[in-house]
Amino acid sequence: MADSRGRSGSRETAPRTAKKSTRSTIQDVAERAGVTKSTVSKYLNAGSGGYYVSAQTRERIEAAIESLRFEPSLIAQGLTHNRTMTIGLIAPDIRNPFYPDLVAGVQDVLEDAGYTLLLGSSNSDPEREMAIARSMIRRQVDGVILGSARMQAEDIESLMESGMRFVLASRDLPHLVTDSVTVDNRAGAELAVDHLVELGHRRIAHVAGPQDVVPFRNRLWGYRHALIRHGIDPVDDLVVIAASSAPEAGAAAARELLDREARPTAIFMGNDNMALGAMDAARQRGLRIPEDVSIVGFDNIALTANSFISLTTVDSRAAELGAEAASLLLGRLAASDDPPYDDVRTVVERPILRVRGTTSPPP
Incomplete structure (x- = not known):
């Protein structure tokens, strides 16, 4: 059917307005729980402010929070204690x-x-x-x-x-x-060297991390101290300071050691990241790990426990x-x-x- 202006008839509808969702407030929780707004505030800040709210009141507030799906404002809580949380x-x-x-x-x-x-x-x-x-x-x-x-x-x-x-x-x-x-980085380095000495190694090298980082300095100290304790003179040529603590830096330092005519039988690496690079460098040279060269890392990153890597390492926790x-x-x-x-x-x-x-x- 056409209307008087020749258009097809259709039912007109009023424009729909989006329904606003209202977020529950502390006042809503207080009214639902039958307590004051300040009591709800004390409950919300009990963990950081040390406020005490009785068990019965706490149960009422928690029930109100659940029924209203109330989410407290962390900003508001932080302002209460002058913190941003x-x-x-x-x-x-x-x-x-x-x-x-x-x-x-x-x-x-x-x-x-x-x-x-x-x-x-x-x-x-x-x-x-x-x-x-x-x-x-x-x-x-x-x-x-x-x-x-x-x-x-x-x-x-x-x-x-x-x-x-x-x-x-x-x-x-x-x-x-x-x-x-x-x-204890010094003690950790000594654990690594003790283990290698107990296995029979005497020519033990160390790839140290950048020496402007105190933990790497302490690991180098522990390495040298452990050798002396076992009656092994530290040899400067068996220590290489890596350019960084990244795998590629560890690989470069390990190549320097492994390419020598009298290469070390074991290398203690300054961290696991560098140790992964050293393992790659050794295998690229056809060396078997650990049959031809033993490698020890430091940190115990998650990857080292993988059965394909299985790196002996010091857990820095x-x-x-x-x-x-x-x-x-x-x-x-x-x-x-x-x-x-x-x-x-x-x-x-x-x-x-x-x-x-x-x-x-x-x-």
Whole structure:
């Protein structure tokens, strides 16, 4: 049927308006639970502020929250305690498999405490590390965890003048200015050398990481000390300082050692990342591991336990270091300790030797 203007008839409908979804508020929860708004606020902040809410009241509030599908605002909670509920973590190179384990340990502790993690990767550049740290301070994070930081003590001290709380994870400094958590790198290196000597090796080389990083310096010290303890004179020609801690740097250093006429029967690598490169370099030269050359790494990254790699390594317990660093930082926040601290805390974890398939008696 056509209307008077010759158009086909059709039923007109009013334009539909989108239904607005309303987010539940603390006031809604309070009314549903039959308590005051301040009581709900105390319940929500009980974990960080130490407020006490009776068990009966807590049950009513929790039932109201569930029925209303209420999601508390972390920003509002943070403002209550003058915090953003955010922690920064700066890693030298997130591509290095050591750091995801460290980050996982940090995140497990922070999530349980209601914090969000903000991650930055400096590519092992001290200037970039400083820039990231300053950016985190401007973003008003509550604290920063420095993972194997390249910054020196004076750099960290200058950042702490802002009032920001820092913790060093997997890094120590000759002059400690803030809390730190690290593995005993000297003891770990000695474990590696002890293992090789017990297998019968005497010509043991070491590929050390960059010596501006204290843990690599300590691993070199532990290597030399263990040799002396076993009555073996350290030979400078058996030590190569790698250009970086990457696999390709480890491969280049290992080639330098393996191409010598009197090559070592075993190589202790400064970390697992470099050890993977050394294994590749040895196999490219037709050498069997461990029959022709034994290789030991340091860190126990997840990949080393793979049956095709099966690297003997020193476990630096990265996840535990991360968890301990996060706990130290949360402790400072809970106590409202302002830097610089009169009681700088240092936690040193004991390393563990993981013996796998890349070590055996010398040929």
